[in-house]
Amino acid sequence: MESAVDERGNLIISREAGDSLQIGENVTVEIVEVTRHGKVRIGIRAPRGVQILRHDAKSVLPRQG
DSSP: OOEEEOTTSOEEEOOOTTOEEEETTTEEEEEEEEOTTSOEEEEEEOOTTSOOEETTTTEEOOOOO
């Protein structure tokens, strides 16, 4: 896995569809699909008490299942 830190201090990593990463002990982010147009679909597994926000939409994502 390649990684770097950008000018804002963000950790930048390279992943492919099917790969995942762990954040803390309870949150897993999986790269579900990368379309030919460059759109990335991700899956997030986290406990119900963890709030997941889309910063571009400034809204809380609804929980499924």
